[in-house]
Amino acid sequence: MATIDEIAPDIFRVCEYVPEFQLQFNCFLVRDEEPLLFHTGMRGMFPCLKEAVGRVIDPATLRHIVWSHYEADECGALNEWLGVAPHAEPACSLVGKLVSADDFSMRDVRGMTAGDVLTTGRHRFRFIPTPHLPHGWDAALLFEEHSSTLFCSDLFHQFGNGMALTESDLIGPTTAAMEQMQQGPLAGYLPYTHHTRGLLQELADLRPTTLAVMHGSSFRGEAAPLLLELDSVLRTVFS
Ligand SMILES: [Fe+2]
Numbered sequence: 001m002a003t004i005d006e007i008a009p010d011i012f013r014v015c016e017y018v019p020e021f022q023l024q025f026n027c028f029l030v031r032d033e034e035p036l037l038f039h040t041g042m043r044g045m046f047p048c049l050k051e052a053v054g055r056v057i058d059p060a061t062l063r064h065i066v067w068s069h070y071e072a073d074e075c076g077a078l079n080e081w082l083g084v085a086p087h088a089e090p091a092c093s094l095v096g097k098l099v100s101a102d103d104f105s106m107r108d109v110r111g112m113t114a115g116d117v118l119t120t121g122r123h124r125f126r127f128i129p130t131p132h133l134p135h136g137w138d139a140a141l142l143f144e145e146h147s148s149t150l151f152c153s154d155l156f157h158q159f160g161n162g163m164a165l166t167e168s169d170l171i172g173p174t175t176a177a178m179e180q181m182q183q184g185p186l187a188g189y190l191p192y193t194h195h196t197r198g199l200l201q202e203l204a205d206l207r208p209t210t211l212a213v214m215h216g217s218s219f220r221g222e223a224a225p226l227l228l229e230l231d232s233v234l235r236t237v238f239s
Pocket residue numbers: 069071134135154
């Protein structure tokens with residue numbers, strides 16, 4: 001069964017923990033005039049995630065389904081969600097739309113570019129292309145201006161079944177997780193590129209106060225220093 005927790009006003013973390021991987025898979029639901037879901041989860045998780053979302057809103061009223069990059073945990077269950085939400089519009093980066101989503105999605109996909117804004121009522125989502133951060137040519141992140149929430153996908157990945165929201169430093173747990181990943185079959189998880197530092201600086205300049213993390217606890221507090229510190233973690237582990 002998935003858990004659902006409000007990590008900021010009207011922003012809910014929907015969490016499915018997979019003990020075999022010691023890993024949480026989190027989607028984020030934003031309750032607003034036009035409800036938005038960030039990440040769809042994998043197809044096999046859909047019944048549990050839908051039931052959890054249904055504790056907060058009628059899933060049929062979803063209007064926006066957004067993801068960072070083309071992977072099963074990010075958008076695998078897209079068509080399942082579109083099947084229950086007739087007015088939902090999928091949205092990802094223009095690169096993601098052109099190279100993957102147009103072929104995969106049963107409904108037209110909105111291709112977003114730098115500076116695009118998606119408004120859902122009280123919430124305003126700024127779209128930030130971040131190629132190869134966390135990974136994937138098509139990668140992008142969302143920043144919600146009203147709550148200063150950064151939806152940061154795989155950044156700050158932590159193992160274990162931690163609490164929904166923490167104010168503790170994420171750098172220790174995410175460093176341990178990156179080192180663990182680098183030792184196993186999924187090595188090379190987050191590439192360190194010439195653009196990594198600049199992209200993390202751009203995210204830090206937004207001064208987020210909530211980090212909506214896909215794998216592990218979300219964070220509340222001053223996040224800019226963590227984003228800058230993440231640069232040295234990634235450089236050390238992956239370059
Ligand atoms: Fe990913």
